[in-house]
Amino acid sequence: MSDLLPVAEAQARLLAAARPLPPETLPLAEAIGRWAAEPVLARRTQPARDLSAMDGYALRFADLPGPVRVIGESAAGRPFAGLVGAGEATRIFTGAAMPDGADVVMVQEEARRDGALLMLDGEGPTRVGANIRRQGLDFHEGDTLVAAGERLTPARLAVAATGGVGAVTVRRRVRVAIAATGDELAEPGAAPLPDRLPESNRLLLRALLSDLPVEIVDLGILPDRLDTLTAAFTWVEADVLVTTGGASVGDHDLVRPALIAAGAAIDFWRIALRPGKPLMAGWRRDEQRGEMAVLGLPGNPVSAFVTGLLFVKPMVARLAGAAQPLPTTTRAVLGEALPPNGPRTDYMRAELRDGHAYVAAIQDSSMLRTLARAGCLIVREPNAPAAERGDSAEVLVIA
Numbered sequence: 278m279s280d281l282l283p284v285a286e287a288q289a290r291l292l293a294a295a296r297p298l299p300p301e302t303l304p305l306a307e308a309i310g311r312w313a314a315e316p317v318l319a320r321r322t323q324p325a326r327d328l329s330a331m332d333g334y335a336l337r338f339a340d341l342p343g344p345v346r347v348i349g350e351s352a353a354g355r356p357f358a359g360l361v362g363a364g365e366a367t368r369i370f371t372g373a374a375m376p377d378g379a380d381v382v383m384v385q386e387e388a389r390r391d392g393a394l395l396m397l398d399g400e401g402p403t404r405v406g407a408n409i410r411r412q413g414l415d416f417h418e419g420d421t422l423v424a425a426g427e428r429l430t431p432a433r434l435a436v437a438a439t440g441g442v443g444a445v446t447v448r449r450r451v452r453v454a455i456a457a458t459g460d461e462l463a464e465p466g467a468a469p470l471p472d473r474l475p476e477s478n479r480l481l482l483r484a485l486l487s488d489l490p491v492e493i494v495d496l497g498i499l500p501d502r503l504d505t506l507t508a509a510f511t512w513v514e515a516d517v518l519v520t521t522g523g524a525s526v527g528d529h530d531l532v533r534p535a536l537i538a539a540g541a542a543i544d545f546w547r548i549a550l551r552p553g554k555p556l557m558a559g560w561r562r563d564e565q566r567g568e569m570a571v572l573g574l575p576g577n578p579v580s581a582f583v584t585g586l587l588f589v590k591p592m593v594a595r596l597a598g599a600a601q602p603l604p605t606t607t608r609a610v611l612g613e614a615l616p617p618n619g620p621r622t623d624y625m626r627a628e629l630r631d632g633h634a635y636v637a638a639i640q641d642s643s644m645l646r647t648l649a650r651a652g653c654l655i656v657r658e659p660n661a662p663a664a665e666r667g668d669s670a671e672v673l674v675i676a
Contacts, residue, residue, distance in 0.1 A: 280547060281547050281548060281549035281550075281554065281620075281621065282545050282547065282548050282549060283548075283549050283622070283659075284548060284549060284550050284587065284622045287545055287548050287556070287558070287588070288587065288588065288591065288603060290544060290545060290558075291544070291558050291570075291588060291591075291592060292591060292592065292595050292602065292603075294544070294560065294570075295570065295592055295595040295596055296568070296596075297314070297448050297595065297596060297597070297598045298448045298449050298451065298516065298596050298597065298598070299448070299449055300314040300315070300446050300447065300448055300449070301446070301447060301448070301449050302444050302445070302446050302447075303444060303445060303447055304443065304444050305429075305434050305437060305438055305442065305443060305444065305445060308429050308434070308444075308445050308447050309429060309431075309434065310428065310429065310488065310489070310490060311428070311429050311445075311447035311448065311490050311597065311598070312426060312427065312428050312429070312447060312448060312594075312597050312598035312599045312600075313423045313424065313425050313426065313427055313428075313429060313445060313446070313447060313598070314425060314446045314447050314448050314598050315425050315446045316421045316423065316424055316425050317421070317422045317423035317433075317437050317440070317442055317445055318419055318420065318421060318422065318440075318442075319416050319417065319418050319419060319420045319421075319422050319440035319441065319442075320418060320440055320441035320442060321418055321440060321441040322412060322413045322416070322417045322418045323413070323414075323415040323416050323439055323440065324410055324411075324412055324413070324414060324415065325412065326374050326375070326412050327374070327375040327409055327410065327411055327412050328372055328373065328374060328375065328409070328410045329351070329369045329370065329371060329372065329373050329374075329375060329382050329408065329409060329410070330371065330382070330408045330409060330410050331371055331382055331384045331385075331408045332369070332370050332371050332384070332385050333369060333382045333383050333384040333385045333387075333388060333408065334347065334366045334367065334368060334369060334382065334383045334385070334388055334395055335351060335357075335361060335366060335367050335369040335375055335376055335379035335381070335382055336361060336365065336366035336367075336379055336381060336383060336395075337361065337363065337365075337378065337379060337380055337381070338380050338381040338402065338404070338405045338407075339363075340363065340364055340365075340366075341381070341383070341397055341401055341402070342396060342397035342401060343394075343395055343396040343397055344364075344394045344395060344396050345364050345365055345366045345394075345395050346364060346365055346366070346393050346394060346395070347365075347366050347367065347368060347390070347393050347394075347395050348361070348365050348366070348367060348393075349367045349368070349376075350367055350368040350369070351367050351368070351369045351370070351373040351374055351375070351376055352369075352370045352373050353370060353371070353372040353373050355373075356373065356374035356376065357369075357374075357376040359376065359377075360376070360377045360378045361376045361377065361378035361379040362378055365378075366379070366383075366395050367379065369382060375409060380405045380406060380409075381402045381404075381405055381406065381407050381408065381409070382402065382407065382408035382409060383395075383397060383401060383402060383408075384408060386399065387399030387400065387401055415436075415439075416436075416440065420440075422436050422437050422440050422442070423436070423437060423445075424600075425598075425600070426598060426599060426600025426601070427600065428599065429445065429447070447490075447598065448490075448596070448597050448598035450490045450491060450492050450597075451489070451490060451491050451492070451516050451517060451593045451596045451597050452491070452492045452494060452514070452515045452516045452517070453486060453491050453492070453493055453494065453515060453516065453517045453518075453519060453593060454493075454494040454495075454496055454513045454514075454515035454517070454518045454519065455479050455482050455483065455493060455494070455495055455496060455519050455520075455521075456479075456496035456497065456498075456499050456509060456518070456519070456520045456521075457476045457478050457479050457497070457498045457499070457520075457521050457522060457576075458498070458499045458500075458501065458506065458520055458521065458522040458523040458531075458532055458576075459474075459476075459498070459500075459501060459522045459523065459576060460500050460501045461473060461474050462474055462475075462476040462498045462522075463475055463476065463498075464476060464498065465477065465480070476498055477578055477645065478521040478522070478574070478576070478578055478581045479495060479497075479521070481578060481581060481582055481585070482519060482521070482581065482585050482589065483495075485582070485585050485586065485589070485590060486589070486590060486593060489590065489593050489594060489597060490597050491593060494513070494514075494515055496509055496513065501523065501531055502531070503531050503534060503535055503538070506523075506531055506532065506535035507535045507538040507539050509535075510535055510536055510538075510539035510541070510561075510571075511538075511539040511540065513569075514566065514567075514569075515569055516568075516569060516570065516596055517569065517570045517571075517572065517589070517592060517593060517596065518561075518569055518570070518571045518572070519572050519573075519574060519585075519589055520532050520536075520571075520572070520573045520574065521573075521574045521575070521576050521581045522574075522575070522576030523573070523576065532557065532573045533546065533557055533573065536557070536559065536561075536571055536573065539561065540561050540563060541559050541560065541561040541569075541571045542559050542560055542561075542562075543557055543558070543559040543571075544558050544559045544560065545557075545558055545559075546558075546573075548584075549620065549621045549622060549659060550583070550584070550587075550621055550622055550624070551619070551621045551622070551623045551624070552575070552577065552579050552580040552583055552624070552640075552642035553574070553575055553580040553581075553583045553584040553587075553624075553642075554575075554580075554621065555573075555575050556572070556573065556574060556575065556584050556588065557571070557572065557573030558570075558571070558572055558573075558588065559571050570592055570596075572584075572588055572589055572592065574588075574589070575642070577642040577643050578642075578643065578645045578648070579626070579641075579642040579643065579644065579645065579647070579648050580642045582648060583624050583654070586604060586673070586675070587603075587604070587624075590602075590604070591603050591604070604673055606656060606671050606672060606673050607671075607672055607674060608669050608670065608671060608672065609629060609632060609633065609634040609653065609655075609669075609670055609672045610632055610633045610634070610667060610668070610669060610670070611633070611634055611636075611655075611664055611665070611666055611667065611668045611669075611670050612630070612633035612634060612635040612666065613635060613636065613666050614663065614664060614665050614666050615636060615655075615657070615663065615664040615670075616663055617660070617661065617662055617663045618657040618658065618659065618660060618661040619659070619660070620659050620660060621659060622656065622657065622658060622659055623655075623656075623657040624654040624655070624656060624657075624673065625637070625640055625654060625655040625657065626640060626647050626648055626650075626651035626654060627651055627652070627653050627654065627655045627672070628650060628651060628652050628653075629652035629653050629672075629674070634653055634655055634670055634672055636655055637650070637651065651675060651676065652674065652675065652676045653672040653673060653674045653675055653676075654672065654673045654675060655670050655671070655672050656670075656671040656672065656673060657670075
């Protein structure tokens with residue numbers, strides 16, 4: 278196993294060679310799910326002035342418990358225009374601007390009113406500034422609302438909008454070409470033949486990338502012919518080329534020589550990973566066709582899923598501008614004991630029930646039904662010792 282590249286080192290090498298794509302500026306509504314190419318700065322202060330946090334009455338703390346005289350009203354978007362002086366108050370509503378002179382809000386549940394006269398009827402506020410949202414409580418003009426490399430999630434889009442931002446600079450969509458290789462493959466739904474297997478990896482990868490800003494180029498099923506593969510890999514225009522199948526060392530595994538013939542340089546091949554050892558990664562770079570990452574995944578569907586999750590998706594996210602493109606793991610309690618691990622990092626399909634992870638009995642990389650039922654992958658480091666039921670385990674949630 279000494280010639281196998283550790284998973285973390287392979288990921289680091291791949292991502293270090295990736296350069297984010299050119300930027301473009303989009304309205305906020307069109308930037309959902311993109312990564313910010315530059316910091317998003319607030320163009321206004323929020324709140325722009327002191328606001329009431331409650332429905333009630335704005336008055337001076339020194340005048341509590343009253344009585345005071347109600348002289349007006351302040352509502353959101355319709356502030357009281359005058360000054361609250363000694364012995365005075367205004368009716369106020371949540372989100373309304375605090376009137377000049379008032380420094381506290383008496384909540385309406387603790388207020389007793391008789392016409393224009395108002396008295397405290399409860400414990401009341403205990404300090405100046407109670408029940409007030411101060412100017413700039415959330416952020417100030419010029420503050421960074423979204424850092425470069427952060428994803429524009431719903432909350433980040435909302436804070437950008439509240440900050441007065443109407444458009445953001447992001448990276449352009451990533452063009453991803455996907456090809457399945459193998460004479461044994463047939464399109465899903467085709468008439469069944471005994472020697473043909475319905476091809477599922479292109480659909481699997483398209484679904485895996487569906488939450489990223491991508492444009493998919495489907496190259497279809499390519500036969501095990503060196504000339505056909507070389508031509509397809511030579512003329513394809515994409516930011517990332519992903520192939521499945523033909524990545525091992527058999528007589529019909531022609532993806533590697535075809536990629537090389539098409540002008541690609543293979544950076545590494547064979548990873549200390551189970552499932553997914555025969556993974557190829559490299560680049561096709563030239564002045565006319567530009568720069569294209571190439572990733573050759575195994576043909577077994579579970580291996581294609583795991584390598585897609587660990588390598589393809591992070592590569593696409595990096596090109597799209599992600600500062601932290603790798604998937605994050607969490608912890609779960611093992612529902613059963615596990616034997617010692619071998620020399621490769623193992624991603625074991627498991628079901629999650631009540632915070633416990635139960636590993637699938639059979640981990641063969643061709644078994645898609647097991648993957649479909651899995652809620653997570655248990656991550657076991659190389660040569661990890663046996664684990665007992667109840668031990669904590671690192672898991673990658675997938676459903």
